[in-house]
Amino acid sequence: MNNGFEKILVRGNEAVAMGAIDAGCLLFFGYPITPQNEIPEYLSKHLPPLGGEFIQAESEIASINLLLGASATGARAMSSSSSPGISLMQEGLSYMAGSELPVVIVNISRSGPGLGGISASQGDYFQATRGGGHGDYRMIVLAPSTVQEMYDLTCLAFDLSDKYRNPAMILGDALIGQMKEPLIRQKPEKMDLPPKDWALTGARGRKPNKIKSLYLQEGELTEHNWKLYQKYERMKKEEVRFETVNAEDARFVIVAFGSMARVSKTAMEMAREEGMKVGLFRPITLFPYPEKGLHDISKQVKKFLTVELNTGQMVEDVKLSVDRDAQVYFYGKPPGALPPPEEILEEIKKYY
Amino acid sequence: MELVFKRPECLIDVPFHFCPGCHHGIAHRLVAEAIDHFKIREKTIGVASVGCSVFMYDYFNIDVLEAPHGRASAVASGVKRAKKDAIVFTIQGDGDLGAIGIAEGIHTANRGENITLIFANNGIYGMTGGQMAPTTLLGQKTTTSPYGRDFTYDGYPIRMAEMMATLEGSAFVARVAVNNPGNLMKAKKAVRKAFQMQVEEMGFSFVEILMSCPTNWGLSSLEANRRVGEEMIPYFPLGILKERKMADYL
DSSP states (O other): OOOSOOEEEEEHHHHHHHHHHHTTOOEEEEOOOTTOTHHHHHHHHHTGGGTOEEEEOSSHHHHHHHHHHHHHTTOOEEEEEOHHHHHHHHHHHHHHHHTTOOEEEEEEEOBOSTTOBSSOOOTTHHHHHTOSSSSSOOOEEEOOOSHHHHHHHHHHHHHHHHHHTSEEEEEEEHHHHHOEEEEEOOOOOOOOOOOOTTSOSOOSSSOOOEEOOOOOSTTHHHHHHHHHHHHHHHHHHHOOOEEEESOTTOSEEEEOOHHHHHHHHHHHHHHHHTTOOEEEEEESEEESOOHHHHHHHTTTOOEEEEEESSSSSHHHHHHHHSOTTOEEEEEEOOTTSOOOHHHHHHHHHHHO | OOOOOOOOTTBOSSOOOSOTTOSHHHHHHHHHHHHHHTTOGGGEEEEEOSSGGGGHHHHBSSEEEEOOTTOHHHHHHHHHHHOTTSEEEEEEEHHIIIIITHHHHHHHHHTTOSOEEEEEEOSEETTTTSEEOTTOOTTOOBTTBTTOOOHHHHOOOOOHHHHHHTSTTEEEEEEEEOSSHHHHHHHHHHHHHHHHHHHTTOOEEEEEEEOOOHHHHTOOHHHHHHHIIIIIHHHSOOEEEEEOSSOOOO
16 A cells, blocks of 8 residues: 555556455455556456455356345445446345445446447446436436546545445446556545444344335335435435536536546536637536536526547436526547547537 | 243244245244343344245344345355354345355355354245246246256256265254154254354354245145155255264365
């Protein structure tokens, strides 16, 4: 462990693994899939010497259920995967949301549908932000756009997940996962979190604890769903995170997250050089979505360009957030190739 | 007067919801007796599977976690890996273990997870109302094999204990029945042995219990009990299939 200020050059995926260890996660269960393999590879090497456990499970279905068991004991546990593997985890995530169990899942997403490809994509936005599995639930979704954020947001995800007793997801992609950038590995201060008195530790000197998601008595499930809803509402009040760049004097704002926010930022700078007052709005939490932050900007700014590596998903949330007289344009790039900033600049010019 | 028979300490004093004549309650009692015997109630964590066994937490006076359908052995493995001093067991039905969760079951055994898996085999889906199970016998009529199970369409009943015994990771594998006092005593011994293996950190222990399901078999309690001996045991022979003597890993 560095004393906080040493800069190291690491891949995004390694930064996630380091963040997990620094957040006190000593349990990792996963299944190989490109482009996230550096995470299990790093942890299979580094967890055992720390007294932790690493299991290469038989599937992502097994991984998420190993996590369900580990999390129920109160331990911090994590898995990482990529889009098709994340699909296999949806059943377990629904159960964990229903059973109110914390867990951190990292999706270094690739492209789909189906086997798709291994290039970067943001096609899992709906799956991540709308629950993904069956039933009425949400996950906390954090979208890093730098290697530093891969580390910082992984640490944060553990705290938020514990705070709300709810699954949290890091939604990265092949680009952020594979690239190297400097990282300051500085262990963040842990949040003040409630004790895990619900954990299964053996019923010694107390009544047995039960962790379940089955509610058959009349009214029970209704009540349980409202309880979960209240939790999501609290997240919306307390956990929204976003970044704005040059929003103060902007008359045109690009909205993009993760890797696309990086390209969009360059496009914004190019536009500024040409004298256009362009700003950037980057949601960091995709759930809870920064609706208010976006709405506030839309009181002054009336033109928004949403840029995504898909054919249009987050743009729906942008439309729901902005003032009703604001125009929302969309530039989408389905998986295959990243758009260069020049392409986005052209779009800006089209609508500016 | 000396008290010679009482409710195990780790069973809560409530009536089981199981149908009359169902063997599930007996299986619960055998597990409870084993937990009491080793005085491990306060460090035992149960994993409830989906099926008639899901209400485990209403009966056992221990910490219980509910698993998704088929995933109980993966969930139990996760509990154990996170909390190595806990005694972890699950009761899985034939649909749960033999069909939807067969991968998790086999790999749990193969990794030699130090947990105890009680396999409740009644050859039918009880909770969903009597559909064909992977262990439904040939010719047996169920709601989804109305003409009787035919191997040309449905394949053969799976012998889970034999399969588990082939895996190097399993330390103890037995198949028992509770259809008469003699078999019941052997079943009690096997379940106790399975927990002993875990207490002694010998690795994965597995006990298949042949059970009746009078309701979904369409038989009276007595007829169903008789069927276990006459039809199930000939196809699913009883006995200890594997018993590791030392905690060796080859």
